[in-house]
Amino acid sequence: MNIAFQQSLRQEVPTVYGPIEYRRFREQLENINRLLEDSKIEDNFLSSTIEYDENRCHELPRLKTALRTNILRSLLKNSCRGLSCDIACNQLYQWFIAVDKFGGGVRVPSKSEIDRFEKIWDTTQIEAIIHNLNIALISPEKSMELYFSEDIFDFKTFYADTTCIKSNIHAPVDWLLFRDATRTIVKAIKLIRGRGLISRMPDPNSLLKNMNKLTIAMTQASKVRANKKKKKKIFRKLKKSLKIVEGHGIRYVQLLHTRWNETGWSEKEANLVINRITNITNQVDDAIKIAHTRIISEKKVKNEEKILSLYEDNVHILNRGKFGGAIEYGNNFYLAEQVNGVIADWDFMKGKPKSDTKILQESVKVINARYGLDAIATDRGFSSKTNDKLLEKKGIFNATCPRNVKMLKIKMNNKKFRKMQTRRAQTEARIGIYKGKFIGAKILRKGSYNREFKVLWGILTHNLWVVARKAIDNLEANKTTS
Secondary structure: OOOOOOOOOOOOOOOOOOOHHHHHHHHHHHHHHHHHHHOOHHHHHHHHHOOOOHHHHHHHHHHHHHHHHHHHHHHHOOOHHHHHHHHHHOHHHHHHOOOOOOOOOOOOOOHHHHHHHOOOOOHHHHHHHHHHHHHHHOOOOOHHHHHOOOOOOOOOEEEEEEEEEEEOOOOOOHHHHHHHHHHHHHHHHHHHHHOOOOOOOOOHHHHHHHHHHHHHHHHHHHOOOOOHHHHHHHHHHHHHHHHHHHHHHHHHHHHHHHHHHHOOOOHHHHHHHHHHHHHHHHHHHHHHHHHHHHHOOOOOOOHHHOOOOOOOOOOEEEEEEEOOEEEEEEEEEEEEEEOOOOEEEEEEOOOOOOOHHHHHHHHHHHHHHHOOOOEEEEOHHHOOHHHHHHHHHHOOEEEEOOOOHHHHHHHOOOHHHHHHHHHHHHHHHHHHHHHHHHHOOEEOOOOHHHHHHHHHHHHHHHHHHHHHHHHHHHHHHHHHHO
C-alpha cells in the first residue's frame, strides 16, 4: 500500500545557455529525478519509512528532501557546509531536492541537517532501495519508461573484484601516536580550563611543545640505522612525557565529572569532553607497550595487536601490493558489477578481512538467489578448487582466472572465457570511478558505522548515475535512428 501525498507546486528550472558541461550535468539530474519517480522506488521507500502511517504524511516532504540531499551530496562529493551553501546559491540543486516552492522564501537545509540526513535510515533500508532499483531495471514493462530501451539490463553475468576503502588516518608510527594522544588530551584540558575549572599543572602549551620536539628528534634519529641507542633514549623521554600528560588528563576528567555544572556546559557537552580524554587514556598503556616491544625490545608485533589509530575503530592493514602504496589502512571492500556497470553486490568488511575465495562463495549464493547467476568473472585471487566445484555444481559459467598458468592457457581456448576476462579488466576502472567520484580517496568519517553509510549512499548514487547516463545515450540513439 502506497500513501499518496500532495506534491508542492514547484518552479520550473531556468534554462541556462552556454556551458555544455552544465547542460550535461542538468540532464543527468533530470534523469535521476525521473528514475526515482517513474520507478516508484522513491515513493515506496518513503512510505515504508513512515510505516504506511497516514498520520505521518506530513513527514514525507522532509524525507524526500533528505533522500535527494544524500544523493546530491554523494554526486558532488561535497562537505555538509559546502553543500548547504551550494544549494542556497543554486536553483537546480533546490529543484532536485524539492525545496523550490512558489511564494515565500526557499528553506535550505543547514549543514547540521545535512549531516543528520545521512543517518535517518539504517543500513538495511539503504540496501533495500539499491536492490529495488536494480530489480526495476530488469522489468521489461518499465525498460522503455526508465531508460528508453527495450533491452533490459543483464543481471545474469557479473564481474567482481576487491579493493581497500581507506580510512582517514596517517601511517601508524609509534611516536606519532604518542603525539596524537598528547595533542588530544592537552586540547581537551585547555577547553576545561577555559571554562574556569583549574588544577595545578604546567602550561599546557609547554607540554605540546615538548612532545613536538621529541617527535622531531625521534624522526631524525630513525633516518640513521646506527642510532639505536639514541632512539631508545628519546623513546624513554617520550614515554615519560606521555605519562605525565595522561596523569593530568585523568585528573581533569575527575574534576569535570564532579563539577561540570560550574562550566556552563550541559551534562551531554561535558560528557563529550570526558569521553574524548578517556578514549585516549584507555589506550595509552597499550600504545606504550607496543612501542616498547618494537623500539626497546626490538621485536615484531603482530598486526592484530597493533594500534593503527587512536580515533578509528575496525581499521585493518591490507597488504595488496598495489602501485602507489603496497600497504593500505582501512577496510576491505568487495564489489560485483553487471556488464553495464551497475553494482549489484558488495561487502564492506568492518571486521577482519576475509579471503577473496571465501567472499566469492558468499557472493555467488547471494547473487544467484536474488537475480539468478549464469556467469561470473574475477581475477586469480578468487580462484580455488572449492569455488570451481561450487560454480560447477550450480551450473554457473566459471570465468575466474586460474592461478595455474597451464590451466589458464587451456581456459583461454574458450571464446566466452576470453571475452569475460577482457571485460573483467574494466572492473578495476569501475572501482576507480566509484571511489574517485562518489566516496573519495579516503572516507572523511569517524567510525566504521559512519563509513558504511558513506559507502551505501555512494553505491545508490553511482547506480542512479550509471542508469541516467545510459538513458541519455539511448534517447540520443533513438533520435538519430528516427
